Amino acid sequence: MSTDMQLQTTASLLRRGDSxxxxxxxxxxxxxxxxLGQYVVASPGTWGLTCSGALLVLGLxxxxxxLRVAFDADLFQHLAARAQDLPxxxxxxxxxxxALGLQPADRGDRPWNERISGALTLLRRQALLVAAQVLLTLVFIVAGPWLTFAG
Incomplete structure (x- = not known):
């Protein structure tokens, strides 16, 4: 696959991070x-507050x-559009x-395959955190009613 198509494909994959x-x-x-509902509706329980706090921390x-994935998606898209003078x-x-302090000086001359792999690793990290949020939400939905009866 040519480098411009790799850049374009990577940019397209990275834009899925927005969803x-x-x-x-x-x-x-x-x-x-x-x-907030723990304080308004009922007395605050440790289970609900723990779930809430975990969802907030995972979300942040x-x-x-x-933000990092979106930044990389824009860069890859920009470079793919002008691939004729890529070097x-x-x-x-x-x-x-x-110059902006976003990359150490010794990381400059990496091949594009390594850069693409690094950008996709960021997308995987983002997807893992979203999966953790979904899993925690499902656990709360399934276990929440049982925990109110238990104590």
Whole structure:
């Protein structure tokens, strides 16, 4: 596969992180409402507050990865659109990232396969955090009613 198609495909995959981010935002909001509901409707229970806090922490952590994935998606898209002068653009990108403190100077001359692999690793981390949020939400939905009877 040519480098411009790899960049375009990677950018397209990374843009899927936006859907993950929207799902996570909903689950984070659910966690906040769950925590507030513990104080408004009933006396605060440790199970509900723990779930709520965990959903909020996972949501904020996911938001960090979502920002990084979106940044990479924009960069890959920009570079794919101008792939004919990729070596010069790669050097300019490395210089800009180093000047802004976003990349150490010694990480500059990496091959594109390594850069693509790193960007997809960020997307996987984001997806794992969203999966953890979904799993925690499902556990709360299934176990929540049983825990109110238990104590």
């Amino acid at each position: 993950l981010d929207r799902l996570s935002s909903g689950l984070t909001l659910l966690g906040a409402l769950l925590g 952590w996911q938001k960090y990865w979502a 010069e653009r790669t050097q300019a990108l490395d210089h800009a990232l180093t």
